[in-house]
Amino acid sequence: MSILVIAEHDNSSLKPATLNTITAAQSIGGDIDLLIAGADCGGAANEATKVSGIGRVLVADNPAYGHRLAENIAPLIAEVGASYSHILAPATTTGKNIIPRVAALLDVQAISDISSVESADTFKRPIYAGNIIATVQSSDSIKVLTVRTTAFDAVSAEGGTASIEALTSIHNSGNSSFIGEELAVSERPELTAARVVISGGRGMASSDNFQLLEKLADKLGGAVGASRAAVDAGFVPNDMQVGQTGKIVAPDLYIAVGISGAIQHLAGMKDSKVIVAINKDEEAPIFQMADYGLVADLFDVVPELNTKL
Amino acid sequence: MKVLVAVKRVVDYNVKVRPTADGSGVDLNNVKMSINPFCEIAVEEAVRLKEKDPATEIVAVSIGPQQAQEQIRTSLALGADRGILIKSDTDLEPLAIAKCLKAICDQESPDLILMGKQSIDGDNNQTGQMLGALTGYPQGTFASELIVEGGKAKVTREVDGGLQTVGLSLPAIVTTDLRLNEPRYASLPNIMKAKKKPLDTTSPEELGIDTTPRVTTLKVEPPPERAAGIKVADVDDLLYKLKNEAKVIS
Ligand SMILES: Cc1cc2nc3c(=O)[nH]c(=O)nc-3n(C[C@H](O)[C@H](O)[C@H](O)COP(=O)(O)OP(=O)(O)OC[C@H]3O[C@@H](n4cnc5c(N)ncnc54)[C@H](O)[C@@H]3O)c2cc1C
Ligand SMILES: Cc1cc2nc3c(=O)[nH]c(=O)nc-3n(C[C@H](O)[C@H](O)[C@H](O)COP(=O)(O)OP(=O)(O)OC[C@H]3O[C@@H](n4cnc5c(N)ncnc54)[C@H](O)[C@@H]3O)c2cc1C
Numbered sequence A: 001m002s003i004l005v006i007a008e009h010d011n012s013s014l015k016p017a018t019l020n021t022i023t024a025a026q027s028i029g030g031d032i033d034l035l036i037a038g039a040d041c042g043g044a045a046n047e048a049t050k051v052s053g054i055g056r057v058l059v060a061d062n063p064a065y066g067h068r069l070a071e072n073i074a075p076l077i078a079e080v081g082a083s084y085s086h087i088l089a090p091a092t093t094t095g096k097n098i099i100p101r102v103a104a105l106l107d108v109q110a111i112s113d114i115s116s117v118e119s120a121d122t123f124k125r126p127i128y129a130g131n132i133i134a135t136v137q138s139s140d141s142i143k144v145l146t147v148r149t150t151a152f153d154a155v156s157a158e159g160g161t162a163s164i165e166a167l168t169s170i171h172n173s174g175n176s177s178f179i180g181e182e183l184a185v186s187e188r189p190e191l192t193a194a195r196v197v198i199s200g201g202r203g204m205a206s207s208d209n210f211q212l213l214e215k216l217a218d219k220l221g222g223a224v225g226a227s228r229a230a231v232d233a234g235f236v237p238n239d240m241q242v243g244q245t246g247k248i249v250a251p252d253l254y255i256a257v258g259i260s261g262a263i264q265h266l267a268g269m270k271d272s273k274v275i276v277a278i279n280k281d282e283e284a285p286i287f288q289m290a291d292y293g294l295v296a297d298l299f300d301v302v303p304e305l306n307t308k309l
Numbered sequence B: 001m002k003v004l005v006a007v008k009r010v011v012d013y014n015v016k017v018r019p020t021a022d023g024s025g026v027d028l029n030n031v032k033m034s035i036n037p038f039c040e041i042a043v044e045e046a047v048r049l050k051e052k053d054p055a056t057e058i059v060a061v062s063i064g065p066q067q068a069q070e071q072i073r074t075s076l077a078l079g080a081d082r083g084i085l086i087k088s089d090t091d092l093e094p095l096a097i098a099k100c101l102k103a104i105c106d107q108e109s110p111d112l113i114l115m116g117k118q119s120i121d122g123d124n125n126q127t128g129q130m131l132g133a134l135t136g137y138p139q140g141t142f143a144s145e146l147i148v149e150g151g152k153a154k155v156t157r158e159v160d161g162g163l164q165t166v167g168l169s170l171p172a173i174v175t176t177d178l179r180l181n182e183p184r185y186a187s188l189p190n191i192m193k194a195k196k197k198p199l200d201t202t203s204p205e206e207l208g209i210d211t212t213p214r215v216t217t218l219k220v221e222p223p224p225e226r227a228a229g230i231k232v233a234d235v236d237d238l239l240y241k242l243k244n245e246a247k248v249i250s
Helices: A017-028 A042-050 A070-081 A093-105 A210-220 A228-232 A298-308 B037-052 B066-078 B094-108 B127-135 B188-194 B235-244
Strands: A002-006 A031-038 A056-061 A086-090 A111-114 A116-119 A122-127 A132-138 A143-147 A163-166 A176-183 A196-200 A223-226 A253-257 A274-279 A292-295 B002-006 B009-011 B033-035 B057-064 B082-087 B112-116 B139-149 B152-159 B162-169 B172-176 B199-202 B215-221
Touching: A002 A017, A002 A070, A002 A093, A017 A031, A017 A086, A017 A116, A017 A143, A031 A042, A031 A070, A042 A056, A042 A163, A056 A070, A070 A093, A070 A176, A070 B127, A070 B139, A086 A093, A093 A111, A093 A143, A093 B094, A093 B127, A093 B139, A093 B152, A111 A122, A196 A210, A210 A223, A210 A253, A210 A298, A223 A228, A274 A298, A274 B235, A292 B235, A298 B235, B002 B037, B002 B094, B009 B066, B033 B037, B033 B066, B037 B057, B037 B066, B037 B112, B037 B172, B057 B066, B057 B094, B066 B082, B066 B188, B066 B199, B082 B094, B094 B127, B112 B127, B127 B139, B127 B172, B139 B162, B152 B172, B162 B172
Parallel strands: A002 A031, A002 A086, A031 A056, A056 A163, A086 A143, A111 A143, A196 A223, A196 A253, A253 A274, A274 A292, B002 B057, B002 B112, B057 B082, B082 B199, B112 B172, B139 B172
Antiparallel strands: A116 A122, A122 A132, A132 B215, A176 B162, B009 B033, B139 B152, B152 B162
8 A cells, every 4th residue: 555645834844733644644554655745845845754654755846836725736636646545634724625626636535534544445534513423435446535633643753764756747727826824823832733722712701811811821831722602703813713613622631711512612622631611601511521610700710720820 | 797606405503413223324314404504604605796796696506305495495595596406315425516516517607606615414525625626616715705806706715824815717616614704594575585586406317427426434423422520619629630630730
């Protein structure tokens, strides 16, 4: 078996999601190559050669791939990937945007968001907001998969000795262009990779009050997340949403503050190791999910936590 | 301008589904079915485009059983002009759905195809991107803002790090995220009017689509249950337990 893993990177460095995806590839078994498509992406490519478990790093370095537009990258991956048995990418917004387009170019039914590898053609994946786990088997000759990164450990970013191979093929569809981006800058760890996540819901009542959670996150070395209600109310930006249609997190410690526990929210955090809920309504469904529940007003207990930690 | 909107009939988002006793599928007996929330947002966006440019025609298409007519009628009541049902009694995979939609694109030549980013049952998040590959059209997925102007679409996308804006030449495919808009409710007169709007029926066979499944569901099961936890008395109790029992803070 030969597996092509699509790297998640920002041209200068590799994103941790790549390392979890390689573990998923290792549980399928076979030779693993990593594809880096970007512009001026030498930094990411060099990091990639050190990652353990990789044979070759294939680098497509061209302005057409700079912003990872699906119209340009999907044909590249379909071309390179056609000789592999498996193509894997992390189920990030980049992976989800590109991989189905690759699959259709190869006339393959992709499998989204796998949470376990049962064999080379059989995988588990959550459906219905995680209320059902389906075991599915693919009969396509190439398996095209996105990987739920929280379900797989990361391989070591060090110790590998992969070779670099430059790809010269350029696909530039010309029908899409990058206009701009607004990316959040944060000193805190990335939400999907943080060991501790503190999320706030509608109960936070305002954007300013999220500073309470930021302070707590800094004390615990964690990241801050939110429910959809908090995002819709404009308290925090969309990239902080945890849930079925937001980010999937599985930290060692998840603290839900002023969040009721709708199934769409639970879908994004219920695989956390330890869940703490702080809510003033003792009937809130989040308590059925929480290892430790504290029925209290968040405006009393979060400041108290901040002083006592 | 012509806008094609794909709408899917799914289990209502308030329903908590369970596997059937034999684990072969999901128990959908007597559960409430609705239009997929993301598809409803797609219909709303199409209607808003039409409000700006009354010459716009909106065609709502669904692939599903006869009852998927209900979701097409809902779309018509919200403001779509006509509907197409591609009747299929088996659940089709996203690739097959995308092939059906491609066939409709060939017949209808829309300028814009609006779809949900994901269905809340299959959670695949694939169909729009696949249709992009099959038609060669550009795609703006996970859209939170859409501006159509001068033969181009400007789409703001919700991505992991924040927001990204792309420009697409038409025809283009746009898949909706939750914050693109808030769908209106259909008024009673509009629901009545929708009953008289045209709704054609075809099938994958008539469209010449091979829908043979590529992926077989071997088993479905509930996720592992979390053991019920405990209530703690106060902040001190919580911190003590997190340190000494769960050992997640030091
Ligand atoms: C298609 C679809 C997709 C969705 N995807 C997501 C998703 O990805 N993520 C997501 O989170 N949601 C999602 N939702 C929305 C979800 O259904 C809920 O509406 C949302 O999670 C509710 O957020 P909340 O818990 O913050 O708000 P609420 O349900 O309003 O709960 C607020 C809670 O705060 C408590 N509270 C208020 N004040 C205080 C106080 N002072 N101290 C302590 N507690 C207090 C209240 O008791 C209450 O329990 C989705 C919905 C749909 C239809
Ligand atoms: C337990 C279970 C087992 C299943 N087993 C199989 C199986 O063995 N074989 C099989 O072929 N399928 C099977 N299915 C069905 C399959 O998983 C999905 O329902 C189907 O592939 C569509 O995927 P999706 O709706 O998640 O697509 P997504 O890509 O998430 O949908 C995105 C958007 O595409 C459009 N769209 C999607 N479907 C339609 C539609 N029908 N009509 C109009 N627009 C649409 C909508 O705009 C939608 O918002 C199974 C489903 C379940 C729940």
